[in-house]
Amino acid sequence: MDYDDYSLDERPSWGVVSPREGGGDLGVVRDTLRKEQVLNAFPNGQILSCNRFCSVAMLAKVQTVQKEVDKLVSGNETLQMYIDNLTVQMAKRR
Numbered sequence: 817m818d819y820d821d822y823s824l825d826e827r828p829s830w831g832v833v834s835p836r837e838g839g840g841d842l843g844v845v846r847d848t849l850r851k852e853q854v855l856n857a858f859p860n861g862q863i864l865s866c867n868r869f870c871s872v873a874m875l876a877k878v879q880t881v882q883k884e885v886d887k888l889v890s891g892n893e894t895l896q897m898y899i900d901n902l903t904v905q906m907a908k909r910r
Contacts, residue, residue: 855863
């Protein structure tokens, strides 16, 4: 759909006012048309299905990364105790 072909009868589903009606922003119209084209390019429900899949995948990745962070924190605490013990032992030797 081109802007020259944009008629008052073809309003986007989000209700953006045509620039020809006055007061409209071409950037908003372009964004709205782009969104509408993307939504119309996929069968019903496919976008929501993809969104759910991405959400589940992201949640799984976040949980995996959180487990790795927890292991590293635990390892750092163990190393810090080891360093503290060595420091105390070295101080006793002097």
